[in-house]
Amino acid sequence: MHLSYLLDTFEVAKLKGERLGSVLFPTRRLSTEDVPRRERLAFVHDFMARHIGGRRFAPADRDNVRIDMEAMPLPGGLTVARGHYNPMGGARTRELLQDGREQYLLLIHNEEHEISIDGKALIKIAPGDIVLLNEGTCHEFWYGKPTTVDLVSLDRQTLADLAPRIELEASYMIPATACGMPLLANYVETLRRYPPASSRAGDMASRHVYDLTALVLDGFVRGGAERNERSKAAARRRLVQRDVLENLSDPGLHIDLVAQRQGVTPRYIQRLFESEGTTFTEFVRDCRLDLAFRLLKEREADSSMITAIAYDVGFSDLSTFSRAFRRRFNATPSEIRRSSF
Secondary structure, three states: OOHHHHHHHHHHHHOOOOOHHHOOOOOEEEEHHHOOHHHHHHHHHHHHHHHOOOOEEEEOOOOOOOEEEEEEEEOOOEEEEEEEEOOEEEEEOOOHHHHOOOOEEEEEEOOOEEEEEOOOOOEEEOOOOEEEEEOOOOEEEEEOOOEEEEEEEEOHHHHHHHOOOHHHOOEEEEOOOOOOHHHHHHHHHHHHHOOOOOHHHHHHHHHHHHHHHHHHHOOOOOOHHHHHHHHHHHHHHHHHHHHHHHOOOOOOOOHHHHHHHHOOOHHHHHHHHHOOOOOHHHHHHHHHHHHHHHHHHHOOOOOOOHHHHHHHOOOOOHHHHHHHHHHHHOOOHHHHHHHHO
16 A cells, blocks of 8 residues: 555544644644554655655664654745654755755754764754754754654745845754744744644744744844844835735725734834835835726726726725826826727
């Protein structure tokens, strides 16, 4: 029987008691205790590859393989995971790099362990310290004691947007005393225990993990906190702008609603646009006018009146639309329409 089929069946069994239809972000779990002894490592490797990242394990005692794993996917290419391991080694080999994964893996271990990055000498990592690795890099590790590992898999580009120049290094070792570390670790633990109950909560939780990770990285990525803060603001501004563009046709589009969806305050959004020399209101208005301009050129006059276009792009008052349109394009909507046909 094919391994992936067996694993799917196993996961469904492990999730019984959780009504899958009502769990928006279900946690996938695997325990080697529930798998035939001969197939334990195969199940572990398949689970890792499908839910966390490609790694190979080599238990110190092959007759006593004990691994418990869980993984919860969240929006934004984020996965929150945890594993319990008996003493063992493991690696992300050059062969495994062929899977093309380039996520960043953030790992926090409860026991001292050793790791080698890209063939370099083994480094001892203290309990509670962070290891941040790009999955495009070979590495090996060794757990000399039973170990619990909290792992967060982060989208490479999203993290790079928030922490510029992060890709100058393949890995980062960050002490447990670093600024923001307790907040990040506790937040991830809370998410693991209490998964988001809605899509909006999932989006907010994902953004918070990325922001907290960028905060922890401030003192370790070349460029420092000021550069990272500017980039976080730019990334947040792009998210707000995308939210606006997706809701332009809503005449009730308001900064308070956008702030609520994005999990920030209205004043924070105002500052994002002020830093670019504009305002939230001006951005919404100009986007609506630009869309109206395009629709006037694309739509047949017989099939769509100017009034309908004004309402379609979110204006609730035709005279306001006409005045704003003329100021922006130095022409009336009718003149733009006539010039197109």
